[in-house]
Amino acid sequence: xxxxxxxxxxxxxxxxxxxxxxxxxxxxxxxxxxxxxxxxxxxxxxxxxxxxxxxxxxxxxxxxxxxxxxxxxxxxxxxxxxxxxxxxxxxxxxxxxxxxxxxxxxxxxxxxxxxxxxxxxxxxxxxxxxxxxxxxxxxxxxxxxxxxxxxxxxxxxxxxxxxxxxxxxxxxxxxxxxxxxxxxxxxxxxxxxxxxxxxxxxxxxxxxxxxxxxxxxxxxxxxxxxxxxxxxxxxxxxxxxxxxxxxxxxxxxxxxxxxxxxxxxxxxxxxxxxxxxxxxxxxxxxxxxxxxxxxxxxxxxxxxxxxxxxxxxxxxxxxxxxxxxxxxxxxxxxxxx
Ligand SMILES: NC(=O)c1ccc[n+]([C@@H]2O[C@H](COP(=O)([O-])OP(=O)(O)OC[C@H]3O[C@@H](n4cnc5c(N)ncnc54)[C@H](OP(=O)(O)O)[C@@H]3O)[C@@H](O)[C@H]2O)c1
Numbered sequence: 001x002x003x004x005x006x007x008x009x010x011x012x013x014x015x016x017x018x019x020x021x022x023x024x025x026x027x028x029x030x031x032x033x034x035x036x037x038x039x040x041x042x043x044x045x046x047x048x049x050x051x052x053x054x055x056x057x058x059x060x061x062x063x064x065x066x067x068x069x070x071x072x073x074x075x076x077x078x079x080x081x082x083x084x085x086x087x088x089x090x091x092x093x094x095x096x097x098x099x100x101x102x103x104x105x106x107x108x109x110x111x112x113x114x115x116x117x118x119x120x121x122x123x124x125x126x127x128x129x130x131x132x133x134x135x136x137x138x139x140x141x142x143x144x145x146x147x148x149x150x151x152x153x154x155x156x157x158x159x160x161x162x163x164x165x166x167x168x169x170x171x172x173x174x175x176x177x178x179x180x181x182x183x184x185x186x187x188x189x190x191x192x193x194x195x196x197x198x199x200x201x202x203x204x205x206x207x208x209x210x211x212x213x214x215x216x217x218x219x220x221x222x223x224x225x226x227x228x229x230x231x232x233x234x235x236x237x238x239x240x241x242x243x244x245x246x247x248x249x250x251x252x253x254x255x256x257x258x259x260x261x262x263x264x265x266x267x268x269x270x271x272x273x274x275x276x277x278x279x280x281x282x283x284x285x286x287x288x289x290x291x292x293x294x295x296x297x298x299x300x301x302x303x304x305x306x307x308x309x310x311x312x313x314x315x316x317x318x319x320x321x322x323x324x325x326x327x328x329x330x331x332x333x334x335x336x337x
Contacts, residue, residue: 009048009086011036015105015317017062017071024256024325025059030077030318037110045116046087047099048108052314052335053080053129054321055163059255067280077105077317080134081337082125092116100128105317107337122292123300130332131167131299131306132292134281138249139167140291141284142225144175146277147245151176153222154241156213158182158232159252160201161191163306163332168225170304173197177223180216182209182232184327191330195305210235220244220272228253234264240272249279256325307331 011034018031040046060066061078071077081103085093090113093099101116103109119128130136143149155172159165160181169179169192181192181201192201202212213221213235220241226233230253237246246269254261269276284291298304309329311320317335324333 009037009046009108012106012108013314014107015077015314016074017077018074020062020073021256022258024322025062025318026322027318031074032315037108040087040089040110042089043113044110045085045090045093045099045113046108046110047081047083047101047103047116048086049081049083049103049106049314049337051082051126051129052103052105052317052337053133054317054324054333054335055079055134056250056252056255056324058321059325063255063258068282078102079105080129081109082119082128083108093118098125100133105314105335107314120289120292121296123296126308126310126334126336127299127306129334130163130308131304132296135163135332136167136295136306137284137288137291138279138281139164139171139225140295141281141287142247142249142277142279143168143171143223144294145284145287146279147223147225147247149175149177149223153177154180154217154219155223155225156180156182156217156221156236157225157227158204159227159250159327160198161188161196161307161331162227162329164249165225165227166196166306166331167304169196169198172223174298174303180213180221188330191307195307204232210238213239223247225249229263230254230261234268237264237268237272237274240268240274242273244272244274246274246276247279248276309333310336312336 013034021029061071064070085097092113098119122128155177157165179198181198189201192198224236225247227250229251309331
């Protein structure tokens with residue numbers, strides 16, 4: 001069965017990796033092609049993609065150093081999508097169902113039904129890729145389940161207006177914490193304080209971050225939700241309070257370089273009796289619905305907000321991804337297809 005006899009979605013327009021970037025990716029590293037989809041088999045569904053999520057991990061896949069796999073030269077870029085079932089040979093899905101899957105950077109795909117998930121009680125479909133999707137789950141798992149914030153804790157977050165950071169910051173505020181963001185522009189500082197409700201925010205490009213942290217956190221930092229690695233991890237680790245929790249979640253400061261940076265001295269963590277967690281969101285997949293149930297109401301009531309940085313059309317994905325890698329995004333990067 002197909003959803004519309006006039007539109008059979010027999011083709012898909014794809015973005016593939018045309019060359020490996022040395023450092024920051026640019027549009028020239030990608031190609032756009034249209035190919036014909038194969039016939040649907042039993043147990044499969046055809047999905048018309050409506051939103052594609054662009055995420056920092058894709059740069060690590062290109063570099064061949066991500067836990068989730070690598071992108072081959074001329075291969076389709078991986079990525080999570082939200083879409084609509086337009087043809088089905090599955091007992092699990094009906095025409096018109098709103099679903100998410102790893103459909104990749106393309107306009108439609110055929111998927112085994114075991115790899116497709118209903119978006120369920122999420123009112124705005126793009127939220128299944130942002131605040132109520134993988135980035136939101138990352139934030140919730142790291143802050144609530146790992147760091148276990150207490151009222152009065154001082155929480156420091158870099159990339160603080162991004163998809164993960166903005167969710168961490170708002171959840172920390174909701175738990176009575178003092179939240180200090182670190183961001184890369186004055187526009188983001190303004191957004192963090194006036195829209196996300198942070199207590200303070202530091203511009204890492206124009207301010208002395210260490211001096212600002214000394215002033216803002218005189219009793220030390222209780223939770224550092226590290227999304228960037230690099231120099232900031234060192235600066236914050238030197239300012240931890242006793243019993244601090246450090247969530248090692250991302251290392252975007254070195255994602256675009258071939259070399260690895262040296263880490264901070266473990267002595268800083270020993271001195272603070274810190275608990276240091278490595279976070280891989282995939283480990284928390286079995287608890288995804290628990291997280292959605294805890295946060296959906298807050299999102300629907302606009303108490304947990306997520307700015308989405310939306311570009312239009314699959315061909316816009318390479319430029320949007322390049323902007324994300326350069327920190328030029330404002331919120332969760334999504335392609336509307
Ligand atoms: N471990 C996991 O399972 C997991 C899951 C999801 C995401 N992550 C990681 O979490 C991090 C945030 O992901 P996201 O999707 O929420 O991205 P994002 O924050 O929306 O975008 C990335 C941001 O990183 C900041 N940045 C870029 N280069 C930087 C540098 N050299 N130093 C400091 N900050 C830099 C920029 O913000 P500013 O310009 O404002 O600083 C940029 O906007 C990434 O490192 C990602 O890989 C990990």
